[in-house]
Each structure stands twice: as structure tokens, then as C-alpha cells.
Amino acid sequence: MSLAEKDAEVLEGLSSQLAMRSLPRLGTLYSALIGAALTAVIVLLTPAAGIAGSVVIWYLMYMLVQTVWSFRVEGRRFAVNRLVTTVVWTTFLIALSALVWILISVTIRGLSAFSWDFLTGTMRNVSPLREGGGLLHALVGTLEQVGMAALIAVPISILVAIYLVEYGQGRLALFVTFFVDVMTGVPSIVAGLFIYTFWVLTFGFERSGFAASLALTILMIPVIVRSTEEMLKIVPNDLREASYALGVPKWKTIVRIVIPTAFGGIVTGVMLSIARVAGETAPLLLTTFLSQSMNPNLFTGAQASVPTFIWDQISSGTPASIDRAWAGALVLIVVVVFFYGLARLVARLTAPARQ
Amino acid sequence: MAKRIDIEDLDIYYGDFKAVEGVNLSIEPKSVTAFIGPSGCGKSTVLRSLNRMHEVIPGAYTEGKILLEGDDIYAPDVDPVNVRGTIGMVFQRPNPFPTMSIYDNVVAGLKLDRAKGKGKNLDDVVEKSLKGANLWEEVKDRLSRPGAGLSGGQQQRLCIARAIAVEPQVLLMDEPASALDPISTLAIEDLVHELKRNYTIVIVTHNMQQAARVSDTTAFFNLASIGQPGRLVESGPTETIFTSPVERATEDYISGRFG
Amino acid sequence: MSTDLKPLDAPTPRVQGSSVRLGDRIFSSLTRGAGIFVLVLMAAIGAFLVWKAIPAFQNNTGNFFTTQEWFPDANPPFFGIAALAFGTAVSSVIAMIIAVPIAIGTALFIAFFASRRASTSLGFVIDVLAAVPSIIYGLWGLQVLMNHMEGITRWLNDYLGFIPIFNNEIGIYTKSIFIASVVLAIMILPTISALSREVFLQVPRDHREASLALGATRWEMIRMAVLPFGRPGVISATMLGLGRALGETIAVALILSAAFEINWHITEPGGNTFAANIALKWNEAGPIGLSALVASGLILFIITLVVNMIARAIIAKHKEFSGANS
Numbered sequence: 001m002s003l004a005e006k007d008a009e010v011l012e013g014l015s016s017q018l019a020m021r022s023l024p025r026l027g028t029l030y031s032a033l034i035g036a037a038l039t040a041v042i043v044l045l046t047p048a049a050g051i052a053g054s055v056v057i058w059y060l061m062y063m064l065v066q067t068v069w070s071f072r073v074e075g076r077r078f079a080v081n082r083l084v085t086t087v088v089w090t091t092f093l094i095a096l097s098a099l100v101w102i103l104i105s106v107t108i109r110g111l112s113a114f115s116w117d118f119l120t121g122t123m124r125n126v127s128p129l130r131e132g133g134g135l136l137h138a139l140v141g142t143l144e145q146v147g148m149a150a151l152i153a154v155p156i157s158i159l160v161a162i163y164l165v166e167y168g169q170g171r172l173a174l175f176v177t178f179f180v181d182v183m184t185g186v187p188s189i190v191a192g193l194f195i196y197t198f199w200v201l202t203f204g205f206e207r208s209g210f211a212a213s214l215a216l217t218i219l220m221i222p223v224i225v226r227s228t229e230e231m232l233k234i235v236p237n238d239l240r241e242a243s244y245a246l247g248v249p250k251w252k253t254i255v256r257i258v259i260p261t262a263f264g265g266i267v268t269g270v271m272l273s274i275a276r277v278a279g280e281t282a283p284l285l286l287t288t289f290l291s292q293s294m295n296p297n298l299f300t301g302a303q304a305s306v307p308t309f310i311w312d313q314i315s316s317g318t319p320a321s322i323d324r325a326w327a328g329a330l331v332l333i334v335v336v337v338f339f340y341g342l343a344r345l346v347a348r349l350t351a352p353a354r355q
Numbered sequence: 356m357a358k359r360i361d362i363e364d365l366d367i368y369y370g371d372f373k374a375v376e377g378v379n380l381s382i383e384p385k386s387v388t389a390f391i392g393p394s395g396c397g398k399s400t401v402l403r404s405l406n407r408m409h410e411v412i413p414g415a416y417t418e419g420k421i422l423l424e425g426d427d428i429y430a431p432d433v434d435p436v437n438v439r440g441t442i443g444m445v446f447q448r449p450n451p452f453p454t455m456s457i458y459d460n461v462v463a464g465l466k467l468d469r470a471k472g473k474g475k476n477l478d479d480v481v482e483k484s485l486k487g488a489n490l491w492e493e494v495k496d497r498l499s500r501p502g503a504g505l506s507g508g509q510q511q512r513l514c515i516a517r518a519i520a521v522e523p524q525v526l527l528m529d530e531p532a533s534a535l536d537p538i539s540t541l542a543i544e545d546l547v548h549e550l551k552r553n554y555t556i557v558i559v560t561h562n563m564q565q566a567a568r569v570s571d572t573t574a575f576f577n578l579a580s581i582g583q584p585g586r587l588v589e590s591g592p593t594e595t596i597f598t599s600p601v602e603r604a605t606e607d608y609i610s611g612r613f614g
Numbered sequence: 615m616s617t618d619l620k621p622l623d624a625p626t627p628r629v630q631g632s633s634v635r636l637g638d639r640i641f642s643s644l645t646r647g648a649g650i651f652v653l654v655l656m657a658a659i660g661a662f663l664v665w666k667a668i669p670a671f672q673n674n675t676g677n678f679f680t681t682q683e684w685f686p687d688a689n690p691p692f693f694g695i696a697a698l699a700f701g702t703a704v705s706s707v708i709a710m711i712i713a714v715p716i717a718i719g720t721a722l723f724i725a726f727f728a729s730r731r732a733s734t735s736l737g738f739v740i741d742v743l744a745a746v747p748s749i750i751y752g753l754w755g756l757q758v759l760m761n762h763m764e765g766i767t768r769w770l771n772d773y774l775g776f777i778p779i780f781n782n783e784i785g786i787y788t789k790s791i792f793i794a795s796v797v798l799a800i801m802i803l804p805t806i807s808a809l810s811r812e813v814f815l816q817v818p819r820d821h822r823e824a825s826l827a828l829g830a831t832r833w834e835m836i837r838m839a840v841l842p843f844g845r846p847g848v849i850s851a852t853m854l855g856l857g858r859a860l861g862e863t864i865a866v867a868l869i870l871s872a873a874f875e876i877n878w879h880i881t882e883p884g885g886n887t888f889a890a891n892i893a894l895k896w897n898e899a900g901p902i903g904l905s906a907l908v909a910s911g912l913i914l915f916i917i918t919l920v921v922n923m924i925a926r927a928i929i930a931k932h933k934e935f936s937g938a939n940s
Contacts, residue, residue, distance in 0.1 A: 050765060050769070052765060052766065053769065077831055077834070078831060080831075080833060081831040081832060081833045081834070084832075084833040084836075085727065085832070085833070087719065088719045088722050088723045088727055089723065089727070090719070091715065091716045091718075091719025091720055091723065092719060092720045092723035092724070092727075094716055095716050095717070095719075095720045095740075095803055095807065096720075096736075098800050098803070099739075099740075099743050099800070099803075099804070101758075102746075102750070102751070102754050102758075102800070105754055105757075105758050106750060106754065109757075156648050156651065156652070159644060159645045159647075159648035159649075160645070160648045160649050160651075160652050162645045163645035163646055163648060163649040164649070166645075167642055167645055167646065168649070172646070172649065172650070172653075173649070175653055176649040176650070176652060176653050179652060179653045179656040179657065180652060180656075181922070181923075181926070182656055182660075182919060183652070183656050184922065185857065185915065185918045185919040185921075185922045186659070186915060186918075187860070187861030187863070187889060187911070187914055187915060187918055188861065188863065189861070189863045189889045189892050189893060189911065189914075190663075190861075190892075190911040190912075190914060190915050193663075193892055193896070193907065193908060193911050194659050194662065194663060196896070197662070197663075197666050197904065197908060198662055201904075218655075218659070221652060225652075249637055249638050250638050250641075250642075251637050251638050251640075251641035251642070252637065254641070255641075272745075275745055276745060278747070279745075279746070279747020279748070279749065279750075280747070281747070281748070281749045281863070281864045282863040282864055282889070282892075282893055285893060285896075286893075286896055307747060307749050307864075310749050310750075310753065311749060311864070314752075314753060314756070314868060322757065325753055326753070326757075329749070329750045329753055332747060332749075332750065333746060333747075333750060336745055336746065336747060337742055337745070340741075340742055340745045341742070344738075344741075
């Protein structure tokens with residue numbers, strides 16, 4: 001064959017040397033269909049698979065067909081690219097479907113048991129077997145417990161962050177930052193266990209909403225310290241320089257200039273930690289007595305909270321209780337998502353103009 | 356090696372916005388063509404359209420033809436990946452892969468396309484490419500060191516070595532020396548002179564003196580006014596453009612009245 | 615980023631106004647005090663827990679590390695953390711095996727394969743899901759997932775039963791370590807994915823474009839420019855997910871039917887982890903029992919600490935190679 005004939009043969013249908021053959025636009029669809037045919041054959045021959053199994057086989061066949069077809073037509077590199085694209089899409093769809101499944105479960109089951117009474121009532125005098133009841137007492141409890149924890153944790157954490165960023169030099173700062181790191185690793189159940197053995201057993205205080213707040217404080221401090229540190233570090237040095245040049249003392253510079261500049265970010269960090277801590281169950285189990293009725297007193301008596309309410313309802317196990325658990329879960333998700341979304345909104349609104 | 360490029364009636368869009376309009380230009384093989392013009396006039400955009408890099412930005416597309424030795428690189432059955440394997444690019448900021456050694460950086464392009472690397476001794480390719488980029492003597496004893504550990508000028512020459520290792524037909528350079536100090540800049544310019552013996556080179560530069568030193572042909576781009584698409588105002592032999600340009604705008608730009 | 619440099623210190627004031635100095639001294643003492651407080655608090659927590667755990671070690675007639683049974687309040691006390699360690703390790707490892715590839719794939723998808731608009735909303739959804747409390751995962755796992763798991767676990771037993779971990783001799787497929795692991799996997803998935811995605815998006819555009827300009831396909835670009843650059847960050851994200859799985863209490867406590875034995879047939883009911891054990895046993899624990907729980911909690915704490923330290927070390931070591939300077 002002459003060179004010209006060879007070129008012609010290669011170029012048949014292609015616009016130039018640069019062009020290449022590729023799979024038709026609906027190549028994916030065709031692969032899926034061929035894969036389905038192969039799957040049908042396999043399934044008929046081996047009765048092993050149920051529906052789920054057949055889907056898995058179909059998926060594998062589809063990948064096989066597409067990859068081999070692409071390899072023949074487009075070449076190794078593009079075949080690999082297609083294969084990876086398929087795998088990545090798959091992982092995404094798996095993750096998405098699992099998470100969507102959860103959200104839908106909570107929404108549907110939670111809504112079916114939800115009512116205005118649920119939001120405004122308590123479990124006082126409601127037997128676990130009966131329908132009805134509500135979680136107002138739990139909402140109040142969570143609000144107070146998390147609120148108190150924030151009240152204690154936020155000022156301390158911000159001061160520690162200021163120390164680490166603006167003042168810390170030398171060994172003390174190294175120790176402090178190391179121990180903050182250690183604190184981030186405290187499992188929530190251990191924090192609860194510590195408060196139980198320390199505050200309740202050793203010091204004799206009663207189990208109360210306040211004890212829960214203390215446990216939550218341990219969990220909140222390292223998170224707020226770290227996020228506040230980041231925000232303070234982002235404040236450009238030029239601002240501090242300008243303030244010093246005007247003769248403003250260091251502490252005023254920090255309080256009047258640095259913190260207000262970083263304020264949006266600090267608030268975001270605080271709200272994120274609140275969102276995280278509002279859903280904690282384990283430490284609350286060990287530090288509070290669950291109450292069925294309203295107790296607005298944080299310091300004495302049993303006090304419910306939303307996560308322990310859900311736990312308690314699940315433990316009861318009756319159909320009515322499980323319904324209430326789902327409704328409680330719905331409320332909890334709404335609260336957490338709300339705080340989270342609010343935090344992101346604050347972050348976006350107060351972010352300094354990006355360069 | 357070294358092919359010609361013919362640009363015919365090229366319009367470049369970013370979504371609805373027309374960035375460049377009606378470019379007609381021929382780029383001769385084994386020559387250096389410089390794109391000059393004020394900022395925002397579209398010269399980088401046109402350069403990037405020559406190897407379909409503008410498509411990295413979602414929504415970008417072109418109308419018109421760009422022919423590489425007669426082959427339309429925008430034909431429907433041409434994948435940008437293949438275009439970029441034939442038309443190489445060097446960027447404004449040196450960007451060697453930081454996790455790779457100098458050696459691995461040079462052969463990075465070859466390792467992608469086994470067909471290109473088939474039968475080749477990689478060591479020879481590395482030596483040849485680094486020599487072609489005037490970098491061999493300086494790094495031959497430390498080829499296994501990270502690529503990011505070199506000075507700016509060396510990094511840029513490494514990027515050039517990486518680009519020529521795959522033996523492209525055309526080499527595009529987007530302000531390759533603007534991030535470098537004057538001495539490195541001269542080194543790059545000398546390199547361009549040598550490279551044009553084997554490659555077709557298109558270089559975007561905002562430095563007119565550089566264009567005058569380095570190029571055989573110069574193309575001047577400009578905006579009609581703010582918000583309008585960029586246009587090719589005039590192109591021709593460098594000496595002509597710089598001494599007796601035809602268009603008034605060209606003359607104004609050359610003599611520094613604007614830009 | 616100059617995150618290692620301290621912000622400027624104030625120049626010593628020329629005019630030594632006493633009120634200025636006083637203000638500075640009070641404030642700096644205040645912040646230093648807060649720092650010391652946190653330090654003391656953490657040290658106290660550690661010391662107190664160790665002190666509380668000592669009776670467990672003193673009175674144990676079994677081997678703390680190898681005994682599987684848990685009878686700390688018996689006479690004499692006989693208990694060990696072997697079953698707990700086994701359950702914790704197995705559930706976490708399986709959770710990671712399931713979650714990490716899916717999380718990385720999802721992160722790659724959102725960063726490089728989805729359209730611009732889709733990726734911002736999807737990213738937000740994943741971020742929010744990382745904040746969903748674990749009790750909700752536990753509730754869902756118990757009430758929804760468990761009913762659907764029988765099919766697959768039965769299949770594993772029927773066809774892969776020659777591999778010990780898939781073998782199920784009891785015929786009951788609920789409340790097993792396997793189901794708990796799957797729920798853990800779904801729980802840590804958003805965390806690992808969100809952090810990995812941030813890492814991927816931080817790969818400098820220059821490097822991505824450099825590989826594309828060489829003629830790389832999308833996967834080749836990811837392999838050449840993104841993954842090497844992002845590897846330390848992704849590993850760190852994985853470690854953080856692991857930390858969360860290790861310390862997870864509620865979801866596991868709800869799903870497992872607690873049993874103190876090392877059972878490699880993970881699709882059979884039973885099993886226990888450090889965290890779940892504390893949550894289930896603390897109420898009825900006597901003094902030695904409580905001490906034993908504290909001891910197990912300390913072990914868990916140390917493990918989590920080590921995992922976090924490794925994650926931090928990886929980040930720190932690779933900072934020079936990340937190319938973040940360029």
C-alpha cells in the first residue's frame with residue numbers, strides 16, 4: 001500500500017491528523033443498554049442475584065462495555081479517563097443517595113408525627129404507650145444548657161485565642177497551644193464521664209443542666225479557640241501598625257481594632273461550635289437526669305434536652321415513642337441546619353473583600 | 356516539526372460576552388510572532404485559543420477557524436487534549452510541578468502519551484530538552500531534586516524544557532518573562548532566538564522592546580473602546596510595524612501615547 | 615501565608631503614661647490567665663481521670679488488655695478491654711474502608727466534574743450533612759437501615775461465607791458490628807469529603823493549567839497536579855474522620871446489641887466499643903465498674919489523641935512540599 005493510500009485509510013471519515021475517532025454522543029446510553037442485555041444473560045444463567053445483585057451486575061457490565069469499546073475506538077488514555085469519570089460519578093451518586101435517604105426518612109417520618117402540640121407540649125403525664133406529648137421542655141433545656149455552655153466557653157476561648165495570637169511567645173504559649181490541641185481530641189463521652197466523676201461524684205453537686213453545660217464547655221473551648229485564632233491571624237498587620245503609630249496602646253488596639261475586624265469570623269466560629277454541640281447526646285446522658293416535664297431551672301432537678309429526649313423515646317421503643325423520636329430528630333436537624341446556615345450567612349456578609 | 360497557523364475570522368466568546376472579534380492572521384513556521392497591545396485587548400485570549408486552553412473556562416467558545424497546517428483544530432472530531440499535545444504552552448508564572456523532581460517535570464508530558472514516548476530513552480530526552488532550554492549545565496547534577504527549588508528564571512526554563520520535550524509543532528508563550536528579573540529575561544529572549552530554529556513560536560508580551568528584540572512578525576491588538584471586543588489592528592514584519600506602521604492606533608501605542 | 619509570624623508588638627510608648635501601662639498589664643494578664651486556666655483545666659482532666667482509673671488496675675484479677683469479659687463489679691473483679699478494643703478497631707476500620715473512597719470520589723466530583731453552580735450547592739449540602747448530629751444517624755440506622763441490611767449480609771454469608779468475617783452461623787443479621795460500621799461510614803463521609811474538597815480546590819490554577827497544556831485528559835490532570843498536591847490534606851481529613859468514628863458513642867450504642875466477646879463474624883449480632891460501653895454501663899456501675907469505665911475512656915482518649923497528632927504531623931511535614939510558596 002502506498003503512503004498516500006495508507007493516509008487515506010487512516011483519515012477515512014476524520015477531518016485531519018489531529019482528529020480522532022470517539023464514541024458516539026449517546027455512547028454511554030448504548031453501553032448501558034448492551035450492559036443490560038449482558039446482565040440479563042448472566043442473571044438467567046446464575047440465579048444467585050436478587051434485584052440489588054442484578055443492579056450491581058448491570059453496573060459492572062456497563063463499565064466493562066464502555067471501557068472496552070472506548071479502548072478500541074478512542075485509545076487507552078481516553079478509555080481510562082471515561083472509566084475514572086464513571087467511577088467518580090458513581091461514588092458521588094452513592095454518597096448522595098445515602099444522605100438523601102436519611103434526610104427523606106427524617107422528614108417524612110418526622111413530619112407524620114409532628115404537630116403544633118408537639119412543639120408546645122411536654123411529656124408530662126404522657127405515657128410512653130400513648131400518642132401525643134411534645135418536646136417543649138427539651139427545647140428549653142437545650143437552649144439553656146447550650147446557652148450556658150456558650151456563656152462560659154466563648155469569653156474564655158476568645159481570651160485564650162488572643163493570648164496565643166497577640167501575646168504568646170515562649171514556653172507558656174507552646175504549652176497552652178499543645179493542650180488546646182489535646183483538648184480537641186477529647187471524645188464527647190469522656191468529657192461527660194469526667195464531669196460526672198468530678199463534678200457530681202467527687203464534689204457532690206447534683207446532676208443538672210448546669211453539669212451538662214460544663215461538659216459541653218469542654219467540647220466547645222478548643223473549637224472556638226482554634227477558629228478565633230485563624231480569624232485573628234487573618235487580620236493584616238498593617239492595621240495594628242497603623243494603630244500603634246497613632247499611639248494607641250496594645251490592649252486598646254486589640255479590643256477596638258483587631259477584634260471588630262475579625263468579628264464576623266469569630267461569630268461564625270462560635271455559631272458553628274454551637275451547632276455542633278447542640279446535637280451532642282453522650283455527655284448529656286451522664287450529666288443530667290432526663291425529665292418528662294418542664295424544668296426551666298438549670299441548676300437543680302432533672303432537665304430534658306432535645307438529644308436526650310430522642311434517646312429516651314428510642315429507648316422506650318413503643319410505636320408512639322418511635323414516632324416522637326422521629327419528630328424530635330426533625331426538630332433537631334432543623335435547629336442544627338438553621339444555626340449552620342446562619343453561621344455561613346454571617347461569614348459571607350462580614351467577609352473582608354477578597355484580593 | 357514547526358507548522359504554520361492560519362487564523363480565519365476568529366471570534367472568541369466568554370458566555371454571552373464577545374471578547375475578541377474578527378481576527379485574521381497567518382503565522383509562519385519557524386518564526387517568532389509577537390502579540391502586543393494594551394492590557395485587556397485580547398492578546399492572551401487569542402493566544403489561548405490557539406491551543407484551546409480558553410475552554411478551561413466554562414462557557415468559553417469560538418467561532419471561525421484556526422488551521423494548523425491546514426487542519427482545523429476546532430473541527431468537531433478533534434479533542435482539545437490532542438491539540439494541546441501538539442501545540443505547547445509556557446505560562447506567565449513559572450509553574451513546575453512542585454511534587455516532582457526536575458527529571459520528572461521534563462518528562463511529565465511524555466509520560467502521558469505513551470505513543471510519543473515509545474522507543475525513546477527518557478534520559479536522552481531529558482538531556483536534549485534541558486539543553487534546548489539552556490538549563491542542562493546548571494541542573495545536570497541535581498536532576499532528582501524538586502523542580503520548585505530553582506530560581507525563577509531557572510524554573511521558567513524548566514517549564515520550557517517540559518514543553519519542548521513532547522516535540523510540539525508550535526510553542527505558545529504567554530508573557531514568559533514578565534515575572535522574571537532583567538537578567539533572566541534576557542536569558543529567555545536568547546532562548547527564544549535559538550528555539551525558533553526548530554519551532555513556530557507565538558509570544559505575547561506587554562513589553563514592546565522585547566517584541567522588537569525577539570520577533571520576526573508583530574501583531575498589534577487593541578480595543579475599539581471600553582466594553583468592545585478586542586481586534587487585531589495591524590500585523591506585519593516587526594521592523595515595519597515599529598518604524599512605519601500603517602494604522603494610527605499602532606503608531607500611538609508604539610510611541611507610548613497610550614497603553 | 616505568614617501564619618508563623620507573630621503580629622507586630624506595640625512599640626514601647628515614649629510617654630510612659632501609667633494608665634496606658636496599667637491597661638496593657640491588666641489585659642495581658644487576663645489573656646494569659648485564660649491560657650493558664652485552659653492548660654490547668656486540661657491537665658486536671660487528665661490527672662483526675664488517671665487517678666480515678668487506678669482502682670480498676672489495682673483490683674482487676676483479669677488482664678486489662680487481653681481479657682474479653684467485663685465483670686468489674688463482681689467479686690473478685692474480672693474484666694478487660696479486649697472485646698472493646700476489637701469492636702472499636704473493627705468498626706472504625708470497616709467504616710473507613712467504605713467511607714474514604716466514596717468521600718474522595720465525591721470530593722473530586724464536586725471539585726472537578728460538576729458544573730460551577732451545581733458544585734457550590736452540592737458543596738453546601740455536604741457541609742451541612744457533616745454537622746448532622748450522630749443520634750439522628752443512630753435513629754436512622756436502627757429504624758431504617760437495619761431492615762434493609764439482611765439481604766446483603768445474607769448474600770455475603772451464602773456466597774462469601776468461606777471468608778470468616780462474612781460467615782454468619784446464627785442466622786440473625788441485625789444489631790451487628792457490620793451494620794454499625796456502615797452507619798459510621800455514612801456519618802464520617804461528609805466530614806472527610808468536605809475537607810478533601812477544600813484541599814482539592816486549593817490546588818493552584820497554575821499547576822492544573824500546566825498539566826492541561828501538556829495535553830492531559832481530566833483524569834491525567836487530577837493524577838498529575840491535584841492528587842500529589844492534595845495528598846497530605848486528604849490524609850489529614852481521613853484521620854479526622856477516623857477520630858470521629860473512634861469516639862462515636864450514640865449511634866453505635868443504639869445499633870449494637872452489646873456483647874463482650876471477640877467475634878470475627880461481624881454480621882452476627884453483638885460487639886461493643888469503648889464509647890458505647892461507657893454509655894451503656896455507666897448507670898449501673900459500682901465503684902470499680904466506674905473506675906474501669908474511666909480507664910477504658912482514657913484508652914480511647916489516648917487513641918484519639920494519637921490519631922490527631924499523626925494528622926497534624928503529616929500536614930506540618932508536607933508544608934514545604936505543598937508548593938504553597940509558589
